[in-house]
Amino acid sequence: MNRTLYFNYIVDKIGILSYNINQKGKLNILDLHNHSENFYSYFLSKVFGWELVNLNPIQQNIEAIDLIDHKNKIVLQVSATNTKQKLESSLSKKIISKYSSYTFKFVLISKESTDLIKGTFLNPHKINFKPASDIIDNKMILNFILSTDIEKQKEIYQLVQKELGNDVDIVKLDSNLAIIINILSKENLALSNKVETNSFEIDRKITHNSLVATKSTIEDYAMYYGRLDKKYAEFDTQGSNKSLSVLQSVNSSFVEISVKHQNTSSDYIFLQVIENVKEKVVNSANFIEIPIDELELCVKIIVVDAFIRCKIFENPLSYNYANS
Structure with a gap:
């Protein structure tokens, strides 16, 4: 399921970028094309293991070459035009003669x-070039991504999310949080200990538990604490007590992971x-698929809140602690 979510997100974002480049190109607005050179240098390097860099900031207005990889001996042009003439x-x-090898x-x-890719082309400088393998479009790239393992897909997804992701939509966030709270609250859990709902000072607890790499994640997502607290309160006033169920669910995940990875x-x-926690949500029979970046956002909010x-x-x- 995670594989599908990662891949669908990548397909959507690349598709939107491609569409926007095409539409703006018709109006001779080339800002996205220029930005895409930088994006594709990172994107293609991540997908194929290349080490591409954008040549244009180094040498202004170079014709025929946008990106270069000296280690793998690749010169690459990023183009929105698919003609033989181009x-x-x-x-x-x-x-091109400078890079004949x-x-x-x-x-x-x-x-x-x-x-x-079916055509033949004049190649006066005899640079290595085979149309079938060296003319690449988004469909070919996505097919390659589809065949990679889930860890690789996740890395590519994370890059695409950083480069092409959107800002948080608060209305959608509230809706998605409600969906995930509903799913987690239906878990069949029987924890004997009483759930504490006091909020300790975050920095002190981070230091106490030697959380270094994830410190920024906790600090970033702590800002949503009040919004989630409000969502819990809405459910709890209806007598559904979902906050208790969700906190128990996150606690059970923590206990399970802690025992396995002591x-x-x-x-x-x-x-x-x-x-x-994300796996619990995705594998739930009640899960209504939402984009993977929205799912991860909500899950991180819930886990940081539990922290x-x-x-x-x-x-x-x-x-000393403050009541939530």
């Missing part, structure tokens, strides 16, 4: 390569709790 024009540029790749960011760092355990409320990780002794 490709042959690039292959004929004088600068490299492989030239022609990447189409808003058009398909279906007809182009000799690992607190940071690792924290991240695994997030993954475990603040002292349901996961050890609470500092003799510590």
Whole structure:
């Protein structure tokens, strides 16, 4: 299920970028094309293991070459035009002769390569170039991503999310939180200990538990504490007591992970709790699919909230705390 969520997100974002480049190109607005050179340098490097850099900031207005990878000997042009004339024009540029031992790749960011890969092309500088493998479009890239393992897909998803993701939609956030709270609250859990709902000072608890790598995550998502608290209150006034059920669910994930990984760092355990809670949500029969970035946002909010409320990780002794 995670594989599907990651892949669908990547497809959606690349598709939207491609569409916008195409539409703006018709109006001769090329700002997205320029930004795409930077995005595709990171994107293609992550997908194929290349080490591409954008050549344009180094040497202004270079024709035929946008990105270069000296280690793997690749020169690459990012193009929104899929014509034979455009490709042959690039292959004929004088600068290509400087890289005759490299492989030239022609990447189409808003058009398909279906007809182009069947053609033959003038290649006056004899640079390594095979249309079938060196003309690349988004469909080919996505098919390659589809065949990668889930860890690789997650890395690509995280890059695309950072580069092309949207700001938080608060209305959608509230709706998604409600969905996830409903799912987690239906878990069949029987914890004998009483759930504490006091909110300890976050920085003190972070230090007490030696959370270093995840400190910024906790601090970033703590800002949503009040919004989630309000959502819990709405449900609890209806007599459904969902806050108790959700906190118990997160606590059970923490206990399970802590027992399995006793000799690992607190940071690792924290991240695994997030993954475990996310799996519970995705595998629930009640789950209505939402974009993976929205799902991860909501799960992190809930896990950080549980941390603040002292349901996961050890609470500092003799510590002053504020009621939530």
